[in-house]
Amino acid sequence: MKKIAFLSFGHWSPGSDSQTRSAADVLLQSIELAEAAEDLGADGAFFRVHHFARQLASPFPLLAAVGARTRRIEIGTGVIDMRYENPFYMAEEAGAADLISGGRLQLGLSRGSPEQVIDGWRHFGHAPRAGETPADMARRHTEVFLDLLRGEGFAQPNPRPMFPNPPGLLRLEPQSEGLRARIWWGAGSNATAAWAARLGMNLQSSTLKDDENGAPFHVQQAEQIRAYRAAWAEAGHAGAPRVSVSRSIFPIVSDLDRSYFGRGGSDSDKLGVIDGTTRSIFGRSYVGEPYQLIAELAGDTAIAEADTLFLTVPNQLGVAYNAHLIESILTHVAPGLGWR
Template sequence: MTKIGFLSFGHHGEVPGSRTPTAADALRQTVELARAAEDIGIDGAFVRVHHFERQLAAPFPLLAAIAATTSRIEMGTGVIDMRYENPLYMAEEAAATDLLSGGRLQLGVSRGSPEIALNGAEAFGYRPADGQTHADAARAKAEVFLAAIRGAGVAPADPSRTRGRHVALPVQPQSPGLGDRIWWGAGTRATAEWAAAQGMNLQSSTLLTEDTGESFDRLQAEQILRYREAWAAAGHERTPLVSVSRSVIPVTTDLDRRYFGERGEDDQVGFLDGARSRFGRSYVGDPDRIADELAEDAAVREADYVLFTVPNQLGVEYNAHLLRSIAERVAPAIGWAPAGHQVAAAVPSS
């Protein structure tokens, strides 16, 4: 059965109409929205992570707060930029958060998206090694992080404190099962294949940093297919999971119409970081029409988890209204039902 969640960028600032003028507002309202989403029956509360911008930046205190004030909903990221991270300290934070949540953490990591800072990770003290690109550095850190949360010894013990035994110590705490709930945010088909080889789930957003001329949903569906083929070739024992993100605004009230109009936008193609990239369309308008269109979306049909972006600066009440509209009028068409309910007719895979 398909799961659904919301994805918040956590924007904040003194702009006209904003309900999140400060970082404190954005953080507290994200926790409140997670509680509201849980009441609606939604499966996940996910946040974007961006540095040097008026958005969410330090995810673990926020995810722990969501964990402490909810009982069922999963919480996660989409994505943490590994260039900025100490992978062993991050493994400790992730395990502690997962233990507090009772095993509900779904952690998306990646090389990160284009950013406002010039070599921002270097300001944090992290510079790629000689011959490494920033993408290489992010992947190397991800491999260390994965090994750490899976219990590998990562630091030599002092033999004088271990009765002469030369052993490698794992980080603590450990949270069993967390290693199966790490997702790699892949922007290309090739990086999706790399994620499969590492045993990570696939997280694919509304942007692919490549373009073949195919529609976004078909290109993304090809990415998912290649990911699953690479997973099978790697011989992993468990079944992998795939998530995609979509921008969806069901228009059911005059306020919706004033904010967003009646129609969304088609795919867009442009250059990002020097690469020809394809941006996915936005779905705006009548919820029944959106439901029909999403049911035909080639990548949505292949996904295990669909994340819906929310305009967080419009406040908790408005975003809860949007999520309720999605849950009641749109998500059933893609094979979703609230926790504890049976799906009447799930959408078949293409």
């Protein structure tokens, strides 16, 4: 059994072929798709965060709205770029959104990917310390955020406060109990996966990772997951961690599917260079009749290792089509693989 959620990058553009022509369109349709996914029996609604782009960028208002309009599904991010985040403000926002949802928040964080502008985090008031890289800064922000979620007091109270204080040092409010255990790290390498495990975060692994040994993408991703679990066990954490992988899967079950995706997808991995230095491997997409998808996905070793699958959706095709896509996977593909 696997949890199956959708992951939306939240693209919008004014083109005539797009059903999300404005930021308002993509925000409102994201809420509607989460409601539809819950009705269909999916397990989660997750959203990517990109700044300076015509994509979703401010996750907490959206997560709070989704939390208020749904009752069962997990809601979260995949991922928030921690180079841009003030962890103190973020802890308050996350606590509020989690309380609104009734404790269903699953926050994916990361050091981020190449952005639309040069050093965009500087415009948000952040800069690496001496000797730090931007990735180091993101991990530092993350560690501060995790400490704040523990809910321990750290701030000296004013002796003449506007409102009465509880005794002792003060913490940020609102606090949402249990949220600390529902933080994930989007790891691009085996080393950062192990770092996340040592800090007690769950693991999100996407369709892109560092090419560390030349093996097929799904093999390298499965190796990453095993390295993460070994580091988790070595750290001595209680309980078992959560692991998700992302995939683009498009069953062909109608003429409309065929018109959109009938020419097939990328049936092989691709290599590229990120940030001008990092050699990366991009996983293939899966397109075909359900029986073909079942046969191909059965050989994906990383999916076999994970407990949660994120389905990347083409959000610009609109709510109705994406609900159809999710339903097709839940109905025609997942049962044949033992996911349902």
